[in-house]
Amino acid sequence: MALREEQILRYSRQILLREVGGRGQEKLLAGGVRLKATGTAGLTAAAYVAAGGTAVEAGPESLVPGAEGFLVKADEVGRPGPEVLARVLPDVNADALPARGTGRLAELPAAWDGEGPWVALGGDGTRGVVVFRGTTGCPGCFEATTAGLGAPPSGALGVGLGALGALILQRLLLGMEPVLGARGWDAPGMLTDLPVRRCGRCG
Numbered sequence: 001m002a003l004r005e006e007q008i009l010r011y012s013r014q015i016l017l018r019e020v021g022g023r024g025q026e027k028l029l030a031g032g033v034r035l036k037a038t039g040t041a042g043l044t045a046a047a048y049v050a051a052g053g054t055a056v057e058a059g060p061e062s063l064v065p066g067a068e069g070f071l072v073k074a075d076e077v078g079r080p081g082p083e084v085l086a087r088v089l090p091d092v093n094a095d096a097l098p099a100r101g102t103g104r105l106a107e108l109p110a111a112w113d114g115e116g117p118w119v120a121l122g123g124d125g126t127r128g129v130v131v132f133r134g135t136t137g138c139p140g141c142f143e144a145t146t147a148g149l150g151a152p153p154s155g156a157l158g159v160g161l162g163a164l165g166a167l168i169l170q171r172l173l174l175g176m177e178p179v180l181g182a183r184g185w186d187a188p189g190m191l192t193d194l195p196v197r198r199c200g201r202c203g
C-alpha cells in the first residue's frame with residue numbers, strides 16, 4: 001500500500017523517525033486490531049493506535065465509567081462501544097476505519113483468537129501489566145503469562161498503561177519486539193520487563 005500525499009503530511013512526524021520510516025508507516029496502515037475494552041487503559045490504547053493509522057474495530061461491549069478520556073465523552077459512558085467509536089474514530093483519524101488486519105487489543109480478562117499480534121492490558125494489583133505476542137509467538141505461553149492477571153488499573157496509571165500498550169502493538173506490527181513478552185508499568189511510570197511463563201508444550 002503506497003502512501004498518499006495527505007497521509008505523508010499526516011504521518012510526517014513518525015515517518016521522519018528513523019525506526020518507522022515510509023515502509024513502517026505502510027505497515028501501521030495495513031494493520032488493524034479488534035478491540036475488547038470498556039475502560040481507561042483500553043480506550044487510551046485505542047486512541048493512540050488509531051492516531052498512528054492502524055485500524056480499530058470495537059467489540060460489542062458497552063463503555064464503563066473510566067472510559068471517558070481522549071476518545072469518549074462522559075455522557076457516552078454506558079453506550080455500546082461500536083456505536084461510540086464509529087462516531088469518534090473518523091475525527092481522530094479516518095485511516096482507523098474500515099476494520100482490517102488480524103490484531104487483538106484487549107483488557108483482561110479476555111478470550112484470544114486470530115493470527116495476532118495480541119496485546120493484553122491487565123494488572124496484578126500493584127501495577128499495570130502489558131502481555132504481548134507477535135504472530136509467531138506461542139499462544140499457550142501468552143495465555144500462561146496472562147493467567148492470574150486481573151483488569152487493568154484506571155486513572156492516570158491506566159492512561160499510561162494504555163499508551164504503553166499502543167506503542168508495543170505498533171512495534172509488533174513493525175517487527176521491533178520479541179514475539180512474546182510482558183512489561184510492568186509501575187506507579188510513577190517505571191517500566192520493568194517481566195518473565196514470560198512457558199506453557200505445558202514449551203516446558
Ligand SMILES: [Zn+2]
Nearest residue numbers: 138141199202
Ligand atoms: Zn508455549
